[in-house]
Amino acid sequence: MAGALSGVDEVARNSNTKALSKINQLRKELIVLKRNIAPVRELVEKITPTPISRLHARNLRYRDFLTVALMVKKPDLFPDNWIYIHEPDVQVGRIQNYRSWSPWMVPDPTTACVGLEYFCFRGDDLWSMDDDALVALASEELAAIGLATPDKVKRGYVVRVPMAYPIYDRDYAERVATIRSWLDGFGTNLVQIGRNGLHRYNNSDHSMLTAMRAVDNLLGGPVHDIWAVNAESAYHEEDVEPEQPYRNVPEPPAMAEPLAGESA
Numbered sequence: 001m002a003g004a005l006s007g008v009d010e011v012a013r014n015s016n017t018k019a020l021s022k023i024n025q026l027r028k029e030l031i032v033l034k035r036n037i038a039p040v041r042e043l044v045e046k047i048t049p050t051p052i053s054r055l056h057a058r059n060l061r062y063r064d065f066l067t068v069a070l071m072v073k074k075p076d077l078f079p080d081n082w083i084y085i086h087e088p089d090v091q092v093g094r095i096q097n098y099r100s101w102s103p104w105m106v107p108d109p110t111t112a113c114v115g116l117e118y119f120c121f122r123g124d125d126l127w128s129m130d131d132d133a134l135v136a137l138a139s140e141e142l143a144a145i146g147l148a149t150p151d152k153v154k155r156g157y158v159v160r161v162p163m164a165y166p167i168y169d170r171d172y173a174e175r176v177a178t179i180r181s182w183l184d185g186f187g188t189n190l191v192q193i194g195r196n197g198l199h200r201y202n203n204s205d206h207s208m209l210t211a212m213r214a215v216d217n218l219l220g221g222p223v224h225d226i227w228a229v230n231a232e233s234a235y236h237e238e239d240v241e242p243e244q245p246y247r248n249v250p251e252p253p254a255m256a257e258p259l260a261g262e263s264a
């Protein structure tokens with residue numbers, strides 16, 4: 001999907017599609033729609049004139065993530081799709097077993113492929129470690145938890161995923177509400193969808209539902225409130241306050257990075 005997106009261009013506050021024919025209007029709106037899967041934090045930054053909600057968007061926070069995929073000369077290391085790791089002496093938080101997702105992902109039965117997942121903040125020590133060092137760390141940690149010794153690791157690859165998790169910190173709900181009420185002024189010319197498009201801790205099904213509901217709205221079908229999809233999870237977070245680890249979020253290095261359009 002990313003290949004089809006050319007990035008969020010400048011979004012003009014007063015774009016007007018009213019004069020277009022219905023078909024052209026729909027086409028234009030769908031193009032705009034495709035682009036608005038970008039994180040709220042980035043989108044608001046691109047809007048001119050500068051919206052009052054810019055500061056709110058700028059303070060939205062994200063947990064980042066990286067995964068180290070290791071090819072291991074062994075049959076499957078465990079039968080599950082993934083396991084969470086609670087061992088305090090290692091940094092890995094979860095391990096994916098890709099063949100359990102689909103045998104076609106790892107067709108060689110003599111080789112296992114597992115993804116060691118590290119939850120981190122962009123710019124922190126883990127994120128900044130070079131790829132070879134991360135592969136070495138993951139191999140050591142695989143041994144530390146007794147799944148395979150480093151000599152069995154054939155090779156590894158690192159994938160970094162910025163903004164993997166929208167953070168629900170103390171003020172996020174108020175910030176999102178302010179941004180939303182400002183974005184509502186665009187009407188159907190600008191539709192927010194997806195996980196980071198709504199700053200909502202969505203699964204794939206929720207994310208797809210936001211897109212389906214947006215298309216319904218554009219086609220003049222039943223009018224949905226897209227921001228209501230999976231809204232209950234936000235309320236749920238408030239109900240389980242003691243388990244909320246990010247009520248006071250640390251100041252990760254990424255927050256100091258310049259945003260798009262700013263000079264370093």
Ligand SMILES: Cc1cc2nc3c(=O)[nH]c(=O)nc-3n(C[C@H](O)[C@H](O)[C@H](O)COP(=O)(O)OP(=O)(O)OC[C@H]3O[C@@H](n4cnc5c(N)ncnc54)[C@H](O)[C@@H]3O)c2cc1C
Nearest residue numbers: 002005007008037038039164194195196202203204205207
């Ligand atoms: C580690 C992890 C594990 C998960 N496991 C599950 C699971 O087991 N089951 C499940 O249902 N869900 C899972 N999820 C959630 C699921 O991945 C998301 O809900 C879903 O991918 C969100 O879909 P989306 O289309 O909103 O965003 P994405 O899939 O993130 O797609 C957004 C796309 O937009 C691109 N983009 C962003 N900004 C711009 C821009 N400015 N210009 C152009 N392109 C841009 C991005 O590169 C990306 O390709 C998981 C998420 C993570 C991070």
